Amino acid sequence: MASSDPHKPFDAIGMQPSGQDSAVHLQDAAESSQPWQPAPISHQQTAQDPEYTTLDEDDDEDAAQDLVSDSGFDSGSLLGDETDTLASSILNHRMENGRQYHAYRDGAYWGPNDELAKEILDFAHHMYLLTLDQKLFLAPIQDPQTILDCGTGTGIWAIDMADQYPSATVIGTDLSPIQPEWVPPNCLFEIDDVSLDWTFPPNHFDFIHIRELFGCIPDWDFFFQQAFEHTKPGGYIEIVEHSVQPVSDDDSMGPDHFYHTWGKVVIEMGKKFGKSFTIWEESAERIRRAGFVDVVVVDYKWPMNGWPTESKQKNIGRWNQLRLMDGVEGFMLRLLTQVGGWSIARAQLHLAQMRKELKSYRTHAYLPGTVVYARKPLSA
Numbered sequence: 001m002a003s004s005d006p007h008k009p010f011d012a013i014g015m016q017p018s019g020q021d022s023a024v025h026l027q028d029a030a031e032s033s034q035p036w037q038p039a040p041i042s043h044q045q046t047a048q049d050p051e052y053t054t055l056d057e058d059d060d061e062d063a064a065q066d067l068v069s070d071s072g073f074d075s076g077s078l079l080g081d082e083t084d085t086l087a088s089s090i091l092n093h094r095m096e097n098g099r100q101y102h103a104y105r106d107g108a109y110w111g112p113n114d115e116l117a118k119e120i121l122d123f124a125h126h127m128y129l130l131t132l133d134q135k136l137f138l139a140p141i142q143d144p145q146t147i148l149d150c151g152t153g154t155g156i157w158a159i160d161m162a163d164q165y166p167s168a169t170v171i172g173t174d175l176s177p178i179q180p181e182w183v184p185p186n187c188l189f190e191i192d193d194v195s196l197d198w199t200f201p202p203n204h205f206d207f208i209h210i211r212e213l214f215g216c217i218p219d220w221d222f223f224f225q226q227a228f229e230h231t232k233p234g235g236y237i238e239i240v241e242h243s244v245q246p247v248s249d250d251d252s253m254g255p256d257h258f259y260h261t262w263g264k265v266v267i268e269m270g271k272k273f274g275k276s277f278t279i280w281e282e283s284a285e286r287i288r289r290a291g292f293v294d295v296v297v298v299d300y301k302w303p304m305n306g307w308p309t310e311s312k313q314k315n316i317g318r319w320n321q322l323r324l325m326d327g328v329e330g331f332m333l334r335l336l337t338q339v340g341g342w343s344i345a346r347a348q349l350h351l352a353q354m355r356k357e358l359k360s361y362r363t364h365a366y367l368p369g370t371v372v373y374a375r376k377p378l379s380a
């Protein structure tokens with residue numbers, strides 16, 4: 001992760017002068033031992049391979065120009081002659097089975113980054129606000145000045161936090177440049193890989209926030225060690241994750257129910273991918289192991305549709321049904337076809353079966369989740 005002067009302003013995509021070189025990242029990706037890594041992208045491939053396109057075609061040409069002429073890119077900073085390649089690499093994307101995926105650290109993440117995928121992330125943000133009674137977090141932080149959102153997605157949480165704490169600097173990092181350009185001046189975005197070494201200053205952040213990085217991190221203990229090192233003594237970490245395996249508290253989901261198959265398949269794909277989907281039930285222990293104290297776990301439930309009678313859960317369930325109906329393709333298509341080796345036809349059949357089950361109100365199933373927060377000791 002790029003080292004950072006939190007008081008220096010950036011535009012929507014910020015690369016720090018002292019940050020890691022993107023070309024190095026792409027090289028790293030090529031050499032990684034991940035079970036599945038498509039070939040790294042080069043400029044030449046971009047020009048020749050129809051699978052690779054850049055966001056700056058047609059409508060986006062102006063936007064891309066803006067980014068290339070951004071002072072961070074053409075300042076002749078430490079990125080030197082490679083700045084042009086860097087900007088283009090970040091803006092590239094890969095088309096796969098009709099969906100658009102990130103190209104920076106190509107293959108590292110299972111989800112698309114197209115308009116539909118962004119909408120699904122924003123649905124989830126709405127669901128988290130419903131779940132947490134309109135709070136953006138639960139940790140008892142006081143007047144935070146330095147905030148990090150790891151894997152920020154559309155940046156919607158970071159933007160809301162920047163609005164809520166105008167004197168704070170909120171940094172959101174992600175592999176995909178899908179954050180809006182016009183954001184509060186105290187909200188900054190960086191395109192970076194949070195699973196690598198962080199080069200932020202040690203003891204720096206008052207608050208580190210992680211949400212839905214399931215299936216994204218190959219080594220969670222290393223990740224939490226990094227988070228610990230870069231949290232200020234007395235500062236907080238919070239991680240919000242949910243299970244991918246629907247469960248039920250009554251007998252409405254028998255042993256042969258498709259939801260069991262669904263859950264097993266996601267877990268299996270995560271294992272094959274080398275990035276597990278079970279962090280929601282492991283985070284408390286792993287955070288403690290990293291050195292954080294006063295660990296608090298708050299459980300929540302996301303019903304699969306509006307089956308509950310209680311109004312808050314019913315409302316969350318209705319949103320979850322919508323999110324899953326429109327979202328399951330993005331969640332699973334790459335994992336099933338590229339990681340699992342399934343044919344498109346088989347994958348689409350699996351997704352169709354899931355959509356069918358999501359319409360059944362007889363099954364009282366939900367996804368369990370946890371909000372876990374903890375403090376770095378003052379003495380650390």
Ligand SMILES: C[S@@+](CC[C@H](N)C(=O)[O-])C[C@H]1O[C@@H](n2cnc3c(N)ncnc32)[C@H](O)[C@@H]1O
Binds near residue numbers: 154155175213
């Ligand atoms: C399921 S989304 C969650 C987004 C956001 N945290 C939220 O709750 O709205 C996961 C995000 O993590 C990003 N991501 C995945 N692996 C990453 C990595 N190694 N470094 C940085 N971002 C990553 C993806 O690009 C995606 O935007």
